Amino acid sequence: MENGLKQWRFKPRKDLSSASDVTVRGMLNKLHGAIDATDTRPTIYLGHGDPSQFSCFRTTPAAEDAIVDSLRSAKFNCYAPTVGILPARRAIAEYLSNNLPYKLSPDDVNLTSGCAQAIEVVLSALSQPGANILLPRPGFPTYESLAAFSNLEFRHFDLLSDKGWEIDLDAVEALADDNTVAMVIINPGNPCGNVFTYQHLQKVAETASRLGIMVISDEVYDRIAFGTNPFVPMGAFGTIVPVITLGSISKRWSVPGWRLGWLVITDPNGVLQKTKMVESIHGCLNISSDPATFTQGAIPKILEDTKEDFFKNILNTLRQASDICYEKIKDIDCLTCPHKPEGSMFVMVKINLSLLEDIDDDIDFCYKLVKEENVVFLPGITVGLKNWLRITFAVEPTSIEDGLERAKSFCQRHAKK
């Protein structure tokens, strides 16, 4: 006892509290804290991708009814099995098989609490002393945080802005060694808004196969493609290389709060079964919590009853908003967008600092922008690219127009004379 103050033995984890500053959430919380309360214009949030708050992105009543019916049936008040209830797994197996050259079985499907938990489970299952994993840059920083949390070393390969954000496969080959276990791809892309071609995905599969590593394909933006490249699931190359496909209803149905995702073994040759990776994944699922059973109970109806029109309208809104975004950025001297977005809900934009007078970097840009114009962008550094910005266009199209108009005045005001 010192100064009469009791000495407790517990201590906070320093690595986690300091890591939160550079996460997307940590950074956005700080930027939101810098909003000038005396500015009477509405704040335009283009940093975080959650369209569910906008009426034009409201989920379909069919999905809401499915949840209500599931809850009211009183059949789903129980605990669910580790991998999820069979009708839900069967429905997801069918939904994903529609896009694949082979049929998935319900046993290939594991339900998780959103795609985020699927990431956590696959990284935990792969973690071994000395093992490493290859991650895209720019990317989705949850992978870095969760890999670090699992003591899994990570190395970055670049996505090439001048090649439509394709993967630098030479870098993948150069980075991999005998301890590399997997590479992660995100398609359609967050943060770049790109959609990989069939040919490129085939090369990814061949490269990974040569290296003896699996591909983890984050397809949380599954079928959210509105440009020329159609969405192709990585599982289509499952005969070349074992693939684990991650997804959820969060983005396509615009219900991130419902927390229903999946981890799917898209590996028709059964490599992951034979190498006991599936067992390791089940082991991790056994000690983690499940998505709410009534949400699982609603899945068959959500997938069956959602009309094509709902998806079409969402894609049209995203296409329209992304077109406005791309055109407006073209009109701002200090910003360049190397690749027109064609999927997901985001685009990466480069800041030409040499044209600006008093802006140090992307973080400084975002702080000054929020203070002066009440517009929030995400500094690129949080997704791995310094002096870039990530902008979401999953908002009302009028907001993106207004937000970029304000960004233009900001850039003009700070331009070198």
Ligand SMILES: *Cc1c(COP(=O)(O)O)cnc(C)c1O
């Ligand atoms: C949103 C997102 C996730 C997390 O999805 P949830 O279903 O909300 O957990 C995972 N990966 C990427 C690339 C995302 O954008």
